[in-house]
Amino acid sequence: xxxxxxxxxxxxxxxxxxxxxxxxxxxxxxxxxxxxxxxxxxxxxxxxxxxxxxxxxxxxxxxxxxxxxxxxxxxxxxxxxxxxxxxxxxxxxxxxxxxxxxxxxxxxxxxxxxxxxxxxxxxxxxxxxxxxxxxxxxxxxxxxxxxxxxxxxxxxxxxxxxxxxxxxxxxxxxxxxxxxxxxxxxxxxxxxxxxxxxxxxxxxxxxxxxxxxxxxxxxxxxxxxxxxxxxxxxxxxxxxxxxxxxxxxxxxxxxxxxxxxxxxxxxxxxxxxxxxxxxx
Amino acid sequence: xxxxxxxxxxxxxxxxxxxxxxxxxxxxxxxxxxxxxxxxxxxxxxxxxxxxxxxxxxxxxxxxxxxxxxxxxxxxxxxxxxxxxxxxxxxxxxxxxxxxxxxxxxxxxxxxxxxxxxxxxxxxxxxxxxxxxxxxxxxxxxxxxxxxxxxxxxxxxxxxxxxxxxxxxxxxxxxxxxxxxxxxxxxxxxxxxxxxxxxxxxxxxxxxxxxxxxxxxxxxxxxxxxxxxxxxxxxxxxxxxxxxxxxxxxxxxxxxxxxxxxxxxxxxxxxxxxxxxxxxxxxxxxxxxxxxxxxxxxxxxxxxxxxxxxxxxxxxxxxxxxxxxxxxxxxxxxxxxxxxxxxxxxxx
Ligand SMILES: Nc1ncnc2c1ncn2[C@@H]1O[C@H](COP(=O)(O)OP(=O)(O)OP(=O)(O)O)[C@@H](O)[C@H]1O
Ligand SMILES: [Mg+2]
Numbered sequence: 001x002x003x004x005x006x007x008x009x010x011x012x013x014x015x016x017x018x019x020x021x022x023x024x025x026x027x028x029x030x031x032x033x034x035x036x037x038x039x040x041x042x043x044x045x046x047x048x049x050x051x052x053x054x055x056x057x058x059x060x061x062x063x064x065x066x067x068x069x070x071x072x073x074x075x076x077x078x079x080x081x082x083x084x085x086x087x088x089x090x091x092x093x094x095x096x097x098x099x100x101x102x103x104x105x106x107x108x109x110x111x112x113x114x115x116x117x118x119x120x121x122x123x124x125x126x127x128x129x130x131x132x133x134x135x136x137x138x139x140x141x142x143x144x145x146x147x148x149x150x151x152x153x154x155x156x157x158x159x160x161x162x163x164x165x166x167x168x169x170x171x172x173x174x175x176x177x178x179x180x181x182x183x184x185x186x187x188x189x190x191x192x193x194x195x196x197x198x199x200x201x202x203x204x205x206x207x208x209x210x211x212x213x214x215x216x217x218x219x220x221x222x223x224x225x226x227x228x229x230x231x232x233x234x235x236x237x238x239x240x241x242x243x244x245x246x247x248x249x250x251x252x253x254x255x256x257x258x259x260x261x262x263x264x265x266x267x268x269x270x271x272x273x274x275x276x277x278x279x280x
Numbered sequence: 281x282x283x284x285x286x287x288x289x290x291x292x293x294x295x296x297x298x299x300x301x302x303x304x305x306x307x308x309x310x311x312x313x314x315x316x317x318x319x320x321x322x323x324x325x326x327x328x329x330x331x332x333x334x335x336x337x338x339x340x341x342x343x344x345x346x347x348x349x350x351x352x353x354x355x356x357x358x359x360x361x362x363x364x365x366x367x368x369x370x371x372x373x374x375x376x377x378x379x380x381x382x383x384x385x386x387x388x389x390x391x392x393x394x395x396x397x398x399x400x401x402x403x404x405x406x407x408x409x410x411x412x413x414x415x416x417x418x419x420x421x422x423x424x425x426x427x428x429x430x431x432x433x434x435x436x437x438x439x440x441x442x443x444x445x446x447x448x449x450x451x452x453x454x455x456x457x458x459x460x461x462x463x464x465x466x467x468x469x470x471x472x473x474x475x476x477x478x479x480x481x482x483x484x485x486x487x488x489x490x491x492x493x494x495x496x497x498x499x500x501x502x503x504x505x506x507x508x509x510x511x512x513x514x515x516x517x518x519x520x521x522x523x524x525x526x527x528x529x530x531x532x533x534x535x536x537x538x539x540x541x542x543x544x545x546x547x548x549x550x551x552x553x554x555x556x557x558x559x560x561x562x563x564x565x566x567x568x569x570x571x572x573x574x575x576x577x578x579x580x581x582x583x584x585x586x587x588x589x590x591x592x593x594x595x596x597x598x599x600x601x602x603x604x605x606x607x608x609x610x611x612x613x614x615x616x617x618x619x620x621x622x623x624x625x626x627x628x
Contacts, residue, residue: 073469097475111466113530114459115591121456122463125475129456132484136451146456147601154594167593189474 023082024049024193024224025070025101030079031248032065039065040076041248047193052215052225054235054256057245058269063228064106066245067197070226071103072096083193098125100192104185104199106228108178112171116162119170119181120153121146123188153188160184160214176203183214194218196227200234212238232256244269286431291544293435295536296442297499298543302523302535303449304492309521310529310589311453312485313465315385317517318371318392319493322364324399324512326494327501328406330360331415334502341414343407353418354441357498364494368486376482392514400509411508415501431503438499445492449532452488454592461485462530515568519547522575528585537586546570 023046032040040062047053055063068074070081072093081089083099111119127149128134129142157163160180165173170181179199186194199215200208208231215225216238229235235242236256244251244259246268252259259265301323308314316322332347334356341348351359375387400409417430418437425433452458460481463471468478501507519542527538547567556562578585 071473073473092477093469093472094475094477097473103473105470109467109470111463111470113466113589113591114462115594117594117597118459118462118591122459122471122476123474127456130460132452132457132488135455135457136448142455143601146597150594150597150601154598167591167595169591185474 022049022084023047024084025226026082027066027070028080030066030069030081031077032062032069032074033077038248040069043079043245043248043250045243045250045253047224047226048241049224050219050222051240052219052227052238053241053243054239055226055228055243055245056230056232056235056269057251061245061269062248063245064197065248067103067106067195067226067228070096071101071195073103097189100190101195102186102189102191102193103195104182104197106197106201108175108182110170110173110178110181112169114170115167116170116173116181117150117153117157117166119185120156120188121149123185124149125189156184156188160187161210176207179203179207179211183211187218191223193224193226196225198228198230200229200231208234286428289432289435291548293431293438293499293503294548295539295544296435296438297496297503298520298523298539299442299536300438300445300492300499301496301520302527302539303445303532304489304496305520306489306524306529306532306535307449307453307461307492308485308489310524310531311458311465312461312482313468314376314482314485315382315388316486316489317385317389317514318395319489319520320512320514320516321392321395322367322490322493323497323500323516324507324509325367325395326360326364326497327507327512328360328399328412328497329363329494330356330498331412331501331507332406333359335412335415343410343412343414344403344405345407345412346405353502357495357502360498361491361494364490364497365487368490369483372479372483372486376486377479389514392517396509396512396514409509411506411511412501413506413508415505417505418502434503438503441495441499445495446532446536449492453530453532457484519543519571522571524585525575526578526585528588530589531585531587534585534587534589541586542571542574546574 025047026045028044030040030043031038043062043066055066057063065074069076069079072088072091072095075090079089080087083096083101086099088096088099111122114122127142128138128145134142154163154166157166160183162177162180162184165177170178173181179202183196183199186196196215200211203211212234215227219225227239229239239256241253242256242259243253244265251268252262252265254262301319304322305316305319308316308319328345329347332345333349333351334353335341335343335345335348336350337348338345371388371391375384375391379387399406402408406412417425417434419425419433420430423433453461460471460476461484463474463476464478464481471481472478497507523538523542524535525538526542527536528534550563550567550570553563553566
């Protein structure tokens with residue numbers, strides 16, 4: 001579908017962003033090859049603080065791989081990543097998570113043997129009860145932390161419409177419920193930055209609407225969001241900023257309306273989508 | 281005391297001892313997902329260290345072994361447990377850091393074969409192929425126990441130790457640490473993405489489980505007074521796996537049931553079968569086959585085990601924590617979830 005001639009990363013047709021806010025997350029020249037397949041090939045972009053940014057691009061453009069690299073689930077071959085001011089390139093996944101970056105998975109990955117509630121309770125970082133010493137010698141501290149976490153988890157489950165299934169094992173949830181659990185679990189960890197990999201893929205329109213509402217609510221709480229999304233109506237509605245990825249590199253960034261005017265972007269990705277489904 | 285009682289208490293000892301061993305393997309495999317095929321090598325190391333520190337100086341005993349400090353029970357047992365945990369740390373740093381589950385299992389099984397070869401052939405360590413013997417039975421001289429009264433006595437001691445260790449293990453598995461172990465078991469990538477240091481978690485689990493292996497092994501050498509390498513061929517590990525699979529992976533009480541069914545009934549009661557004329561060792565092989573068949577039947581009809589892991593319900597959690605949950609509008613929320621809209625989403 002993409003017959004874009006590979007361009008030099010430095011001469012990308014980048015559209016100036018209208019936002020002047022600082023970036024919460026930034027990457028430069030990320031590359032990653034799988035046995036010769038250049039899945040990511042020089043991706044460079046900023047994720048502005050406190051906004052919702054969409055990461056779009058054709059299937060196989062390398063969006064999930066970028067999310068994997070940014071969250072530390074995968075190591076990149078070259079390039080750099082900054083979280084705020086700090087370089088975090090190729091840091092361990094758990095270290096990046098502890099710095100406040102949480103991610104969800106394109107294919108829901110629930111902790112199947114745990115209940116829905118327990119899935120959330122795993123998320124808070126550095127719990128006192130995770131130390132063997134505390135478990136036996138500071139039971140009061142463990143208990144108080146647990147009290148706070150259980151209450152908060154039940155509240156989040158209430159918000160995300162999962163309260164009724166709180167005691168079900170996560171593997172027994174429906175596909176849509178698993179999508180909600182992915183987000184709820186990440187939210188439970190109180191992230192500063194949230195990477196959502198297709199949070200609305202495979203769910204019906206009513207739920208898409210609701211998930212969109214949740215993401216906007218997170219933005220209102222000050223969370224920076226980067227979401228991979230194919231549905232341009234959703235992008236139009238809730239995203240402030242768009243990054244277009246094609247063949248592993250950043251093709252363009254800007255507002256969706258600006259990108260629609262960009263010939264290269266339209267050719268690489270938007271073309272048929274716009275023809276098929278004009279924006280409402 | 282008649283021979284039957286003698287035998288019954290031997291069974292009781294092994295019931296409790298395998299309960300301890302199963303708890304140790306369960307936290308590694310059942311809770312954390314580490315396929316530790318070297319488990320019985322840990323048991324053996326615990327046994328040898330317990331024996332070797334409690335034996336007197338080896339000069340003039342006709343045996344060769346390190347330590348020989350004459351340390352009394354239960355301190356020798358503790359040293360056995362600690363030595364085994366140290367071995368776990370070493371093996372974890374070599375294997376867990378780099379290897380994924382299946383490779384890890386292979387490396388662990390080879391590690392256990394290497395340990396076996398070392399113990400079997402390097403005589404100065406634990407007396408080589410002859411193994412350790414004449415390990416002094418605990419309290420026997422103090423309480424003036426005869427060979428006969430020692431067996432019920434020590435079965436009871438093992439029962440008390442098992443009870444304490446069960447209490448400790450329940451605390452761990454019910455704690456947030458236990459929950460993190462299970463998160464690592466279910467999906468280590470997700471656990472890491474949630475900020476869990478997967479290696480540290482696995483290391484902790486290996487240390488705890490190996491301590492249990494060491495104590496269980498120490499009790500064996502204290503009970504029988506001897507141990508040689510043929511007693512811990514790698515196949516023994518599979519008996520412990522059978523105990524936890526039959527009992528119910530992830531459930532501590534189920535492990536006692538598993539120990540009863542596999543270790544007591546299958547392994548030891550088959551010794552009552554009449555010997556088959558002309559084939560002296562055959563019963564042992566029949567044992568192994570029975571365990572295999574039993575395991576297959578279980579996996580086919582009741583893969584979750586006799587007494588499977590039961591999740592902690594939110595109501596229990598809220599009650600134990602001593603606070604009512606937040607005032608969530610349940611009616612509304614339940615309506616949300618049963619919303620047909622939710623259920624036609626793809627199964628991710
Ligand atoms: N683990 C892997 N091993 C080998 N190749 C991979 C791996 N992960 C991704 N790839 C390849 O890298 C390329 C980019 O994949 P990626 O999943 O990042 O795309 P994507 O933009 O997320 O696509 P989609 O929109 O379909 O989710 C693809 O060609 C894919 O086949
Ligand atoms: Mg993808």
